[in-house]
Amino acid sequence: MHSAAYFVSAIITSAVLLQVSSVDAIISLYGETIEVPCNKGAAMSEKPLLIKWKYDKSDGSPGDILTKASDPEEANIQATNNYKDRVSIAPNASLLIANATLDDKKTFTCMVVTMGDVKEYPVSIEVQKRPLPPQIRDKAKELENGKLTTLGECIAQDAYPPAEVIWSKDGLPLVDDGKTIMVTMDKDVDPATGLATTSSKLQYRAGKGDVGSEFTCTVKHSLGPDQTSDPQTFSIHYPTENVNLHVVAKGHIKEGDNVTLRCKADGNPPPTSFNFLLKGQKETVVGSDTYTLVGVTRDTTGEYKCSLVDDDNMQDAKNISVNYLDVSLVPSGNIVKTVGESLPVTVQKNGSGEVKVSWTKDNGKLEKQPKFDSLKYVDAGYYVCDFSVAGIKQSRSFQLLVQGKPSIQRISKDRSEDGQHKVLTCEVEGFPKPSVQWSVNGTNEESSYVNGWLTHKITVVPTGNLTVTCSASNELGEDVKSINVSSLFEEKEKLGEGKEDDGDDQAKLIVGIVIGLILAAAVVGLVYWVYMKKSKQGSWKTGEKESGTSEESKKLEENNHKAEV
Template sequence: MYNILLIIVLYFLIHQSFATMRVENITVTQGENVRFHCQFPSDISFNENIIQWKKIRSSEDNILISINGKVSRKYEKTYQTILADRSSSFDVLHVTKEDSTTYICQTFETQTILCQYNLVVLIKPEAPSLTVNKENIEEYQAVTLTCSSLNGNPPPQYTWYRNSVLVTSLDEQVITTNNNSIYTFNVTRFDNNVLYECQIWNQALTIPLRIEQYLHVKYRPYVNILDEATIFSSEKNLIRKIIGIEQQQFNLTCHYDANPSPTSIYWLTNGTTIVSREKLVYIPRLRSEQSGTYTCVVENSISKVNQSVYLDVQYPPRVRSISSRIRVNCSDSVVLRCLVDSNPSPYKIVWLKNNTEIFRDYQLADLYLTQVERNHSGVYTCVVYNRFHNNQTSNSSHAIELIVQSRPIIETTYSKIAAEIGQSVMLTCRVIGLPKPNIIWKYNEQ
């Protein structure tokens, strides 16, 4: 065993009389025979000294096996010695694990150690076993894997593998003794269906012995919402915002990872209405009123989990006015107002008069006219532009007819008209004004 060195040191402290000696380490497989051959120094001979062979034991008294080539009767089937004038051989027959120790050849008179042999009997360890400390394993719990093997000599080395990859840095997680290795760690969902493997090896083996064990870990649902048709997404207030375009189709898919499998899955809009009991929410043609928070709820025997996204349905501007025709008196002020519904907000608003641009702004949808005159009359058109997140531009418009009313003004006057008797005379009265004036002709104020 590996306590041999300590045994030898202790032995030397007790038996201080020793000469320069031969020390040899020998390994042999269980069941084989091994021979130690000790050549005496020149001042030692069989004729002048008594030669002993001893077996050193750590916890018990040392065993005296032979004296001058004669083995005690109780050890004849296990040990044999041959003694010559200048050397001695010592055989251990059919070695077993108990034969792993230190053997010395020494003189009886002075207890001088002539030769020392440190014998290690190599024994294949038994096939390992691998156990898990619990059956129902849940995420974040501590799990202990115990790999055990008996009767190996020297004690086997243990190594751990995770999905065929060597697990390193295990000093704080593994406790190893001669007969087992105990690996303790906290599991996550990524340990589910993972193959853990224990390998053992010592010098008696040509290839390591191995044993495998799959872990089965239960965990709550992990939910992720994928949107297949969106053109933009962002994180806002911890809820992901996604963009859809009105009149286009739209898909939301609830991807989940759960063990055991979910017992229910459904979709909510704005936290209340169930819109689907499947993984997929399919909207063939988006409408603006379908903007809102969509929540996928997944439940299994461990927990209920949900994840939400905010769907922002974008659409072209919608423009209208309170009235399509406005009448106003001359010298008054008037506001031409466009009522705009747009998502996203407009980036440009243009006013046209009779198809000619007269004003533009980036936010203001009202056109203010003060001290209007007759020439302000006309068709005013409000054109609103917005731009989707894919840079697609859209616009919409609405026309308002402005009528400026004014008092009647006679543009044609006649102070005198001359004509011969019998001729025809045409008198023309030209009048401007809105609304259209009534014209009355009088003769001599009658």
């Protein structure tokens, strides 16, 4: 009895000291559980004797929800309306309301009773809902150029507060201007849930520049973020204003190519049939925009046109030039000529433009066209003449063989490095390749044959002066030349000449000089002897003594000395 009286007395006393906190506000999501904090969610300064939750009814009167005296007692649900099965109290004294609806937009108050105080904590609840993702409905099948057409309707469904809808083209907002752009907004509220559906219709006057443009609608809501629909593109119908003819070919057009003519019109839907005017001849193509010229020739060159089937004035034209090249080369094939003969080379060319000509011999580039006034063995080879004009290349060729009987151009002899042998060389021109025979046996035989020039060497050991013969022959004839070979001196001889070795000539010259000097000395001595004899005889005849002055004797001795020399 005493404790109950004390409790009632405390309640009465607390009522006198009631304190009301300022109203807090929170936003809850539709359909989720609302958590209404007591004492702003902070811990109580002292353990409460009683916690009571209530709310303000629409008429202003309070409505009780639940009370909780103290732990571990269960909360006492006092609500008899739709809160009866939706409310509970959390351990921190927060009120929990399941399945939030728009009707839960109220002020809920938490009253806390302690031993010396009674406090109230009011909380204002706002319930909101984000709309469903936007959708574009009743989309137009196509837009007509210049005509105001309903493009579609954007729906932002089940939102609170109602959502805002904005239309965009290629990412830029569309603003209602009453002419080319018209937007009609509508809002519908579900009476059962109170949720709003916002719809927006877009009427748009499309142009050719809108082909491929992407239209979207974006929904804005206080809960964010913005939601944007999938982009939509529309076919725009407009008549043809321009026709273009395209010539489809790979590079320069040349004779034998296939050339495709393609006619394009800018109308939508595009035309599917065209007239092709082929140098005055009309060809109608149905269900296609192309016409192919097969195996064109130089006569195909000219102007070509295409037009709409129902309007010949809507047309375009292009000129087609077919490149061609006619060439000839004389001679051709395999040519066999004799050395010294002439061979005229004639080139003829005719093309659609300037014809470029280049020559090669055995894959080596020539600076100009070959000229053969007097054929040489070195002229033999494989000749190719290349011709080119825009997109076309041709080649002509001939194989030239220059033949002739052997002709020995040079025979020479040289002393070997050790000085004990002589090397004989026979150089021969001729084709087919000549065979060489020497009149002496030799060793270390060497042979080379290039461009009709044969070089043949042998090494010999002459035991005396020899005349050596070189014989060269092929199927066309033969040639023979000789050279004198000495065992002492080196000899060299050019074609058709038989010279002595330089060493032999020098030896003969020295011997001649020596013999000449001996003969001159003998003649001088003989003359002096005769003179002296005649002088002595004269003295005997006159009876004079063979004597003279000292000056004469001196001169006579000088003359005798010169004569002896």
